[in-house]
Amino acid sequence: MSGVRLLVGTRKGAFILTADGARREWEVNGPLFGGWEMYHLNASPAAPDRIWASQTSGWFGQVVQRSDDGGRTWEPVGNDFAYEGEAGEHLWYDGTPRPWEFKRIWHFEPSPDDPDTVYAGAEDAALFQTTDGGKTWSELPALRTHESGPGWQPGAGGLCLHTIILDPANKGRIYVAISAAGAFRTDDGGKSWLPINRGLRSQGLPDEDAEVGHCVHRITRHPSRPDVLFMQKHWDVMRSDDAGGTWREISGNLPTDFGFPIAVHAHEPETIYVVPITSDSEHYPPEGKLRVYRSTVGGDEWEPLTNGLPQANCYVNILRDSMAVDTLDPCGIYFGTTGGQVYGSADGGDTWTAIVRDLPPVLSVEVQVLP
C-alpha cells in the first residue's frame, strides 16, 4: 500500500507526519531544527526522498537544509542569496524608498524532472535558482528589476515572493506571486516578466485595478489544465482561464472572500478549496467556526465542509502555504493552522480529523505520496 508523507514547517521547527494509504494512523516525527522558523519544506518530484527546507532565524539568518533520505538526515547546503548587480530600492510601508535586502526564503519549488534544480522565492521579493543541488544560488534578476519594481510595497508579512508555479509542458513558463506586488508570468525562463493582474480590484489601492500592487495571497492550478489558475487574493477569490491574461471573481456565496490558501482537487480540475477568514483585520474564521469551502464547479457556488472541524470558539488562521492535496484516490486534503493543528481529510474534504493538535504555529504544509 502506498504511503503519505506530510512536510510541516512551523514557527519553531519542522515536523514530518507519515501514514499508509488509508491515512487513518499517523506517526509524528519532530521537531527537526527545533526553535528555528521553518518557512517551507518541499520535496523533489524527480527524487522524492530529496527534501528542501528553509530554516530561518531573526538572529542567525537563512540556512538551507537538504535531505536525501526522506528527512531522516539533513545537511546544510549553500545559503548565499545575493541580488544580482545593483539591488536598487522598493517602497517601504511609509512610502519612502528602501534598499532591497534579503531576509528569508518563503518557498521552494523543485524542478519536476531535475533533482538538482530548485527555484526559491525570497523576501525581499526575488526569484532564485540552484542547478547544482543547492551548493550555489543565483537570482533571475529580470523579475526584481521589472520596471514596476521600485514601486513594490510590502504586505503586512513582508515583500515576499511566496508562490512559484512551474509548467512541466512549457519549460519557459513560470508564474510567481508577490505580496503586495501581484502576479507575474515569464514565458522565456525568467528573462522577461509580464504582470498578470488584469481583472483584479483592490480597494486598498488608489487605483483599484492598477497593473501591479495587488496583495495576491496564493495561486494554484491543476496540472492537467495549465492555463486555468485559481487565486486567493487578500480579498476576493479569482479565476483565470487564459494563463493569467484576465481574471474574474468567483467568490460567489462564500461567507467572506478574505483568506490565504487555495487548493485544487487532484483528480477534479474544477473542484477547489478555500478557507474563509473573517477580514483583513480579524484573521480568524467567521463565527468561530472553522470551515473549508469547496466548489465543484470551478467557483461561484461553494459549500461548507465542517465534519470533524471545530464549529465553536475557533480563532486560528490558515496561512498561504499551509494547504496541500495528495494524489491518492479519494484525494486527500491537509491544512495546518496558526493554533498548531494539522487537519486531514482522506475523502476530498467530506470528513476531517486532527492529525496532530499542539504543534507550534504552522507556516507550511506539503504532501507526498510514496510508493
Place this chain on the structure above:
Amino acid sequence: MIRVVLPAHLKNLARVGSEVQLDVAKPITQRGVLDALEAQYPMLRGTIRDQRTGKRRAFIRFYACEEDLSNEEPDSPLPDEVVVGKEPFLVVGAMAGG
C-alpha cells in the same frame, strides 16, 4: 588554540560541543577568528556576519573577558587572555523574545 563558544542554535547547526578550538594566524583578531571558524565550519557562513560585507548580524554579540567587543573594529587585536587560550571568545545571540 583559540577557544570559541557558540550559541546553542549554532552549536546544533555546526554539530559541535560546548566549545570550538581553532588554529588562528596571528595577530588574533575578531575577523581572523571568524574567518577560521567559517573555514572549519562552512555551514556557519552567513549566520554570524553577512557573507558579502562581513558586517555582524544585528542580533549577534561578541563578548570576551566580561567585555562587549561587538562594536570593536574587526581587525582590532583580541584580549591577551583570548589569544593565549585562557578565556573563550563568546558568540552570543542577543537577548530578545520569541
